[in-house]
């Protein structure tokens with residue numbers, strides 16, 4: 001396996017030494033920081049048209065074995081990925097749309113969620129720039145615009161987790177309190193039990209701590225896990241940034257049908 005030295009001293013494995021035949025690979029992608037670049041306001045995130053197009057081609061080439069697995073809810077993911085309609089795992093394991101288009105959901109305890117939303121909103125009201133995002137089975141406190149408040153936000157989230165019984169996920173510039181004990185690893189396992197994913201070798205790309213659960217599940221199917229960016233990980237491989245994944249994706253999917261890849265488009 002080739003190790004490439006990066007200017008920041010980190011190492012990553014060269015994924016080009018591995019083959020991923022579309023007919024025998026199950027492709028899993030996290031969304032934020034992986035398919036889409038991280039942006040200041042999580043509502044303003046966009047997926048580049050050429051990335052979406054490559055994803056669409058890979059979906060076709062692989063006979064449908066492409067899924068996006070994210071902390072976001074399925075409806076939000078659909079809006080970003082439109083017109084593509086993929087199998088999706090959402091809300092950190094609480095929601096899933098299977099390859100047949102059926103939805104599976106963990107029941108939400110609305111009262112617990114609403115109490116936590118109130119607590120976090122009170123805090124955000126006195127700290128400009130913080131954003132509270134209420135989802136069906138979780139509540140996220142985003143502090144990307146106030147990174148100096150990270151410690152205060154995490155302490156608050158930990159205290160809320162202790163009193164609410166919700167579990168805490170600490171991500172990049174976000175602390176999220178969620179209801180279910182399910183993880184991205186459970187979502188991958190659900191997909192791997194069904195056609196067209198079943199019997200294939202999975203590869204999972206992700207950038208954040210919640211993706212570690214998916215990475216940890218992969219050895220069961222001799223899978224390949226790819227951490228995007230720096231930071232500690234149990235992944236078997238690493239790519240330096242989303243742009244490297246996007247280049248890999250375009251290479252896997254080949255040129256767009258009815259045209260050739262534009263030179264220098266990256």
Ligand SMILES: [Mg+2]
Nearest residue numbers: 030032033208
């Ligand atoms: Mg991510």
